[in-house]
Every structure is written in C-alpha cells, then in structure tokens.
Amino acid sequence: MxxxxxxxxxxxxxxxxxxxxxxxxxxxxxxxxxxxxxxxxQQQGGVPEPDGLADLQRRGPYERLLSSEWLLADEVPDEFLRRAVVGEHLFLAPQYRSHQxxxxxxxxxxxxxxxxxxxxxxxxxxxxxxxxxxxxxxxxxxxxxxxxxxxxxxxxxxxxxxxxxxxxxxxxxxxxxxxxxxxxxxxxxxxxxxxxxxxxxxxxxxxxxxxxxxxxxxxxxxxxxxxxxxxxxxxxxxxxxxxxxxxxxxxKGQFEGEVVATAPAAKGCVPRVSLTLPPVISSAGTHVAMKMLDEPGMVVIKLPAQNQKKPIEIRRNLWAVGKTPLAPTFFGRALGAVLSDAWKLSFWNMPGLKSVDKPCPEELKLPPGTATFLPVAGLRNHSSGRLFLLDTQGHLAFWVLETGRSPAKPLPRHTHHLTNNVLGLAKTFGSTATFVRREGNRLHAHTVDPDGEVSAAVDVGLAEHISQVLFVGGRRRYLDSCALLTLKNDECESWRVVSADGSAFETQRIDLAHGWKGIGLLKQDNEPYSLLLLGRQAVAIHYEGEQRVLFTTTDTIAKSSFCPMSGVLAVLTSTRELLVYSVPQRLMRLQTFCNDQPYKKEGTDDWT
Known part of the structure; x- marks a missing residue:
C-alpha cells in the first residue's frame, strides 16, 4: 500500500x-x-555508581594515589614534593555507571x-x-x-x-x-x-x-x-x-480487507436470533438462515450480489408451535427442517417427505432440546431422493422421498438405518454426500447419492484419537480429501490433511496455536490445501505453511458455520452481529445486526 x-x-x-x-x-x-x-x-538520571577502574590520571584525591608514589615519599621525599608541585603524580580514575x-x-x-x-x-x-x-x-x-x-x-x-x-x-x-x-x-x-x-x-x-x-x-x-x-x-x-x-x-472494527461497502437497505430489520445455534448456509452460498429467538421458525436472508442496489430480502419462515428443530437445511432452493415433538418426526417444508414415528434412542439418538443442530444432507435428482441425518451417537439414518412414480425401495414414511460409527457427514458435490465411519482401528470414507448407492470404502488412516472430520466440497463427485482432528496434550488442535484419490496418503500436518480451531477445508484448482481457522475474535486461513487473518470481529464469536460447497462462512457474534464472508473470493458478503425485537399490539395477544 x-x-x-x-x-x-x-x-x-x-x-x-x-x-x-x-x-x-x-x-x-x-x-x-x-x-x-x-x-x-531513555533519559539517564540518579547518582552514578562506581563500576571498577577506568584509567590513570594526573589529578585526583590523594586517597586514590598510586602505591608506587607513596613508596617514593618514603625513599626520596624531595622528589615526591617536586612531583606534587609540578603535577606529575598518578592517580587511579574509577569507572562510573549511570542509572538508566x-x-x-x-x-x-x-x-x-x-x-x-x-x-x-x-x-x-x-x-x-x-x-x-x-x-x-x-x-x-x-x-x-x-x-x-x-x-x-x-x-x-x-x-x-x-x-x-x-x-x-x-x-x-x-x-x-x-x-x-x-x-x-x-x-x-x-x-x-x-x-x-x-x-x-x-x-x-x-x-x-x-x-x-x-x-x-x-x-x-x-x-x-x-x-x-x-x-x-x-x-x-x-x-x-x-x-x-x-x-x-x-x-465497528472494519479495517483493511474487511471494509464493507454500505449494504443495501433491508426490507425491515432482522429479528433477534439465537446465539446457541449456528447459521445455516445454502449449498450455492446465496442464502443464510438462523433460528429466531422470539418466534418458532427461521429467518432467511438472501445474500446481496456485488454492487447490488435493491434492498436485501429477509423472510420469516414459521413452523407449528411446540416443535423442536433438529436439523434445518436448504432442501433444493427452499429452507426445510427436521422437526421433533414427543411422538413424531416431521419434515417441515420438504415436499415428498411425510411424518414418521419417532425412533427409539437406540436406533436414532436425538437431542431433547435445541442445544445444537444435527448434520444433515438432502439429496435428490429427477427420479428419486433421500434425506440423510447423523445423530449424536454416530448413527446414520435416512428417509426416502415419495416421487409418485414406481414404488420406492426402501419404503417411504419409515426411518431407515444406513450405518453406525460415523464421525462426519457433509454434502460435498451436487447431489452427493460424503461420510467417514470408523471400522476397527481404521477410518473409511464413502460417498452416497440420491438413489442410496454407497461407494466403495476409501481408507483415510488410523482412527485412534480422531474426533472430527472436515471435507472438501464442490470439486469432484467422488471423494476428494478430508482433514482429521486430534488434540495434543496442551489441548491445541492438530489436523492431518489426507488425500483420497485411490491411495490414501498424508499430504500435510497442521498444528494450531492455542485458542484456534479448524472449521473448514478448501482446495482450489492447482492450489495447496487451506485450513479455515476460527479464533475468539478472528477468522484466519492456514495456507502454504502460514496463518493469515481474513478478518476480525469487534465482539466474541458465538457461533459459526462453513459451507464446503460454496466456501461461504457465516459467523454470529455475542452482540448478534452476522458476518458472511466468501473465502475463495476474500470478500465480505454481508454484515448486519440481528437484534430486532417483536412488539405486542395494544389490546390484543398478538405479537408482530
């Protein structure tokens, strides 16, 4: 600059x-x-202190007179007096050290x-x-x-x-x-x-x-x-x-690289959102949804295009009162969610999926409240489709869409079990999802399509001490690569990036400093792997052996989400400020506060 x-x-x-x-x-x-x-x-001051001897000099007090001069006074007094008169005596000169x-x-x-x-x-x-x-x-x-x-x-x-x-x-x-x-x-x-x-x-x-x-x-x-x-x-x-x-x-802390042009005016304010649940990003990176705090539903924001002049689109999508959201996702272009009550699982805004009886905890372990969202991947093509969900115990289940054509197998309106011991699930390419499961002491990666076809296993390394998996998305239909997390003794994260192009091999090991955690893996054409990092008030990227800050926030980051398909990151701060950033473009897409509270109409029980 x-x-x-x-x-x-x-x-x-x-x-x-x-x-x-x-x-x-x-x-x-x-x-x-x-x-x-x-x-x-830098100024010197105080009383100087003696610091040894510096030199001999012709002047000085007689207590510092050389010993040889005193010997001359005993043997030849007249010569001693003569030297004293003409100034020929030698004295010790001390070295002084000044205070700094x-x-x-x-x-x-x-x-x-x-x-x-x-x-x-x-x-x-x-x-x-x-x-x-x-x-x-x-x-x-x-x-x-x-x-x-x-x-x-x-x-x-x-x-x-x-x-x-x-x-x-x-x-x-x-x-x-x-x-x-x-x-x-x-x-x-x-x-x-x-x-x-x-x-x-x-x-x-x-x-x-x-x-x-x-x-x-x-x-x-x-x-x-x-x-x-x-x-x-x-x-x-x-x-x-x-x-x-x-x-x-x-x-506001908008410094270099993160100074955002004035955002288009919104059609109304963004309602208050929950700080305990992460944002949800569409696969195309065009929409972001968040759980509303004061209403049963999600607010959906359409991200503005670069240099957009028209107002930002903000929509409130509500479901029935008493439902608990387990796994919201963009199913096609619309936002949908798996909802739960005491007896049923329902599929809100997901055409082709009907309510099913709630599975027992041994079959599908579901959280009792809204402490977190479960990993989910909705896949469909012109003839079929499936919704996959990963529970908190590593059970991977799915439901089949009713297409209205030939009878589907397995049957719709049932919860089906795919496999166990799954560490991670993500949608990675078009209508393809990737998951990694533990088999003995090894980790195997698979892809699955809307017809339920599961690919052959790809060995991605030892399973010991691995607690999290990140996937690369948006590049190829088959498994590309992933990153595996282990925690060191000092609780710092250590990531192993593994290529899975037919012969698994370790390509890179990344040890993070204390306070940083990996949240996403990227691979652009002819570029090395990049690990997206999240700090307390900063987002960085580890690229070619160096850690580079992408942007920082004024307040502590409460929740974050990264979409491997689009490379879009959404972070929500403790003051409910939403920042949406495109990592491949190094561009801040949106920065807004989600703090609008509903008000009650006078004389009624309605809230607006």
Missing part, C-alpha cells in the same frame, strides 16, 4: 487500514504527535461512558503514536483498560486495536480499579518507565503513579474534541470531529 510521505513513520501500523481511512489518521497524527514530547524512558531509566512504557485507557464515540478514535491514534515512539527508542509498549483486570497487551496486530475498541463499558473508573492496577504494575518484573493515563476526569488515581495524563473531552457544541496533556508541562490541542462514515467504520 502506497502511503503519503507524512505517514511513513507509522507505516507498520497503517497497513492494517484501508486506503480511504488514511486521511483521517493523517489529520489525527499531524495534530497529536507534536504535543507528546520525548520519551523519558526503565524502557517499559504502559498506557492505560478509560473505556467508560465519558469516552464513547469519537474519543475512542483518539485512543487508537494515541496508541499507534506511542507504539512508534517506543519502537524508535528501543522501548517496549504495553497497554491495558482501567475498568478491566490488570493485564497488559502488546500491539502487534489489528486484532489488538479491535480489543481496545471492544472494551467499551458503562462503568466509570472507581477506587477498586485504581488499587488493582497499582498492585498489578508494582508486581511487574520490570519497573515502569512511563505510565500514561488516557481518559477524562482521571485526577484522583488512588496511589497509582503516572508520568503523563491525557484528558480527552468533547466540546459543548459537539463539533470538536479537546486533548490536554499533563506531564512536565501542560499542552492542549483541539481536534475536529472525524467524518461520520469513516469514524463509524473504524469504531
């Missing part, structure tokens, strides 16, 4: 942002940098209600400015939030800036916060050289010593920000309120 010359000192940090956001930082940096002053952590101030710089931010809005952009700009000053001086920068536990963070990625932005709270700094940070900084192995406090009304620090105070406040008319620095002296600068569109992007 080409930067103007005035921004070159901060290029290591500005590469995290989109080009259209750089003018905002150019204005902030140009006004704030001159008032910060030099880094005190600590190079640890700590910045503590007030994330309370007085610092909401544009003040948070000043926080972000100050953190980058101080990071550059610390790097130039060979110092170490660490930052923390006053309202949080005393934990210091580095600034080595855009995710750290997002953590700063997401730390906003409606708590003000109280005595307990000051005491906790005072004890935390005193317990640091290295003493703090500079301590910066950034916020508003931070005068009473309850014993926490600081070298710099930065007061950030909005003017009474709301048109400007005032930044006052108190250190050895006092300096003040006035900042204009940034452009609202760019400021909103930054406050």
């Amino acid at each position: 080409q930067l103007p010359e005035s921004l070159h000192p901060w290029r290591d940090w500005l590469q995290w942002f989109a080009p259209e956001q750089l003018p905002l930082f150019a204005d902030l940096f140009g006004r704030l940098d001159p008032v910060l002053g030099p880094l005190r952590g 101030a600590s190079r640890l710089m700590v910045v503590l931010f007030d994330a309370g209600p007085l610092q909401l809005g544009a003040a948070r952009l000043v926080h972000m700009a100050l953190l980058i400015l101080l990071a550059r000053r610390a790097k130039d001086a060979g110092a170490e920068l660490r930052w923390g939030i006053l309202q949080q536990a005393p934990e210091l963070h580095a600034l080595d990625s855009a995710a750290q800036l997002k953590c700063l932005l997401s730390a906003r709270t409606f708590k003000t700094v109280d005595t307990g916060h000051w005491q906790a940070w005072r004890d935390g900084l005193n317990a640091q192995p290295e003493p703090v050289g500079e301590c910066w406090l950034v916020g508003q009304r931070l005068s009473a620090t309850e014993g926490l010593s600081c070298t710099h105070r930065v007061q950030v406040s909005r003017s009474l008319d709301g048109r400007s920000l005032s930044v006052a620095l108190q250190a050895a002296g006092s300096r003040r600068v006035t900042l204009p309120v940034p452009d609202e569109r760019l400021a909103l992007q930054l406050l």
Whole structure:
C-alpha cells in the first residue's frame, strides 16, 4: 500500500487500514504527535555508581594515589614534593555507571461512558503514536483498560486495536480499579518507565503513579474534541470531529480487507436470533438462515450480489408451535427442517417427505432440546431422493422421498438405518454426500447419492484419537480429501490433511496455536490445501505453511458455520452481529445486526 510521505513513520501500523481511512489518521497524527514530547524512558538520571577502574590520571584525591608514589615519599621525599608541585603524580580514575531509566512504557485507557464515540478514535491514534515512539527508542509498549483486570497487551496486530475498541463499558473508573492496577504494575518484573493515563476526569488515581495524563473531552457544541496533556508541562490541542462514515467504520472494527461497502437497505430489520445455534448456509452460498429467538421458525436472508442496489430480502419462515428443530437445511432452493415433538418426526417444508414415528434412542439418538443442530444432507435428482441425518451417537439414518412414480425401495414414511460409527457427514458435490465411519482401528470414507448407492470404502488412516472430520466440497463427485482432528496434550488442535484419490496418503500436518480451531477445508484448482481457522475474535486461513487473518470481529464469536460447497462462512457474534464472508473470493458478503425485537399490539395477544 502506497502511503503519503507524512505517514511513513507509522507505516507498520497503517497497513492494517484501508486506503480511504488514511486521511483521517493523517489529520489525527499531524495534530497529536507534536504535543507528546520525548520519551523519558531513555533519559539517564540518579547518582552514578562506581563500576571498577577506568584509567590513570594526573589529578585526583590523594586517597586514590598510586602505591608506587607513596613508596617514593618514603625513599626520596624531595622528589615526591617536586612531583606534587609540578603535577606529575598518578592517580587511579574509577569507572562510573549511570542509572538508566526503565524502557517499559504502559498506557492505560478509560473505556467508560465519558469516552464513547469519537474519543475512542483518539485512543487508537494515541496508541499507534506511542507504539512508534517506543519502537524508535528501543522501548517496549504495553497497554491495558482501567475498568478491566490488570493485564497488559502488546500491539502487534489489528486484532489488538479491535480489543481496545471492544472494551467499551458503562462503568466509570472507581477506587477498586485504581488499587488493582497499582498492585498489578508494582508486581511487574520490570519497573515502569512511563505510565500514561488516557481518559477524562482521571485526577484522583488512588496511589497509582503516572508520568503523563491525557484528558480527552468533547466540546459543548459537539463539533470538536479537546486533548490536554499533563506531564512536565501542560499542552492542549483541539481536534475536529472525524467524518461520520469513516469514524463509524473504524469504531465497528472494519479495517483493511474487511471494509464493507454500505449494504443495501433491508426490507425491515432482522429479528433477534439465537446465539446457541449456528447459521445455516445454502449449498450455492446465496442464502443464510438462523433460528429466531422470539418466534418458532427461521429467518432467511438472501445474500446481496456485488454492487447490488435493491434492498436485501429477509423472510420469516414459521413452523407449528411446540416443535423442536433438529436439523434445518436448504432442501433444493427452499429452507426445510427436521422437526421433533414427543411422538413424531416431521419434515417441515420438504415436499415428498411425510411424518414418521419417532425412533427409539437406540436406533436414532436425538437431542431433547435445541442445544445444537444435527448434520444433515438432502439429496435428490429427477427420479428419486433421500434425506440423510447423523445423530449424536454416530448413527446414520435416512428417509426416502415419495416421487409418485414406481414404488420406492426402501419404503417411504419409515426411518431407515444406513450405518453406525460415523464421525462426519457433509454434502460435498451436487447431489452427493460424503461420510467417514470408523471400522476397527481404521477410518473409511464413502460417498452416497440420491438413489442410496454407497461407494466403495476409501481408507483415510488410523482412527485412534480422531474426533472430527472436515471435507472438501464442490470439486469432484467422488471423494476428494478430508482433514482429521486430534488434540495434543496442551489441548491445541492438530489436523492431518489426507488425500483420497485411490491411495490414501498424508499430504500435510497442521498444528494450531492455542485458542484456534479448524472449521473448514478448501482446495482450489492447482492450489495447496487451506485450513479455515476460527479464533475468539478472528477468522484466519492456514495456507502454504502460514496463518493469515481474513478478518476480525469487534465482539466474541458465538457461533459459526462453513459451507464446503460454496466456501461461504457465516459467523454470529455475542452482540448478534452476522458476518458472511466468501473465502475463495476474500470478500465480505454481508454484515448486519440481528437484534430486532417483536412488539405486542395494544389490546390484543398478538405479537408482530
């Protein structure tokens, strides 16, 4: 990315942002940098301490006179006096060591209600400015939030800036916060050289010593920000309120690679959705569905095309009250679901499938509530079709569609058992699904089609310690490849990518860092395998031995889904923000909040 010359000192940090956001930082940096002053952590001070001998010299106190000179005073006193008069005596010169101030710089931010809005952009700009000053001086920068536990963070990625932005709270700094940070900084192995406090009304620090105070406040008319620095002296600068569109992007954490063009207006707001159930993605990657929190049904969003001008389509699809959704899926172009009650399994919005008696737990183990969705794959062609479902105990069952033609075998309106000990099931190509089952100490992969034809087994390796399978989708009708998960002793994930083109062999082993988990496997033409990774507030991809962040979120990721057919990823954050991302295109398709609550009509029992 080409930067103007005035921004070159901060290029290591500005590469995290989109080009259209750089003018905002150019204005902030140009006004704030001159008032910060030099880094005190490099200044020498205190009383120098002796550190051995440095040299011999002609002057000095007689307690440091050489011993040979004292011998001369005993043997030849006149010569001793002569040398003293003309300054020829030799004295020992000690070596002194000057005190070096600590190079640890700590910045503590007030994330309370007085610092909401544009003040948070000043926080972000100050953190980058101080990071550059610390790097130039060979110092170490660490930052923390006053309202949080005393934990210091580095600034080595855009995710750290997002953590700063997401730390906003409606708590003000109280005595307990000051005491906790005072004890935390005193317990640091290295003493703090500079301590910066950034916020508003931070005068009473309850014993926490600081070298710099930065007061950030909005003017009474709301048109400007005032930044006052108190250190050895006092300096003040006035900042204009940034452009609202760019400021909103930054406050939402929309940085480089994830800045989304303004989304088309929706036909109404997206209703509140459940945070305990993952989104459901269509095989073509054109629709996303989520379980509604206040109504018995799913909300379906049609993803906008690139540069789409018309409003986004949002539809509420409702089922009968009292039904529990076990496995929603896009059956063809429409959203359907397997629903359960006390006695029956019903197939909502799935033409050709009729209700059946609920199987016993030994035949099909179904969850009692909506703690999770079961893996499901709906397959059909011009003459037949089947719906496959994998339960929590590895039982793979299916139901046959009624086509109205010749009698189907096996019979419709019955639950049929296919196999046991299945680890994973996914739709991978057109009307083909893939599953991996355990046979003894080996894992075997199969494909199945709408007619129920199961392919010959393909050996994909040892079954010991394997707990999860990911499939590559959308490339070939027969089995392509898969990734197998094992957990190491430190609970970090280790993935083994296996090619299954007739002779199984390990192609790649990927060990993930703590806190990351694999959620998808991709293989584009003439490209190496890529493993899609999910962190607490980030999505990354492991490609050619390197881990690259695709995008980060402002809030913690609550649920996620990945479609191997289309390569579309959907994540739902703790604030019910939905982000839909196309991994092959490296493109954010949609970003919206799902928080609209129904309201009750006055004088009725109806909710709208």
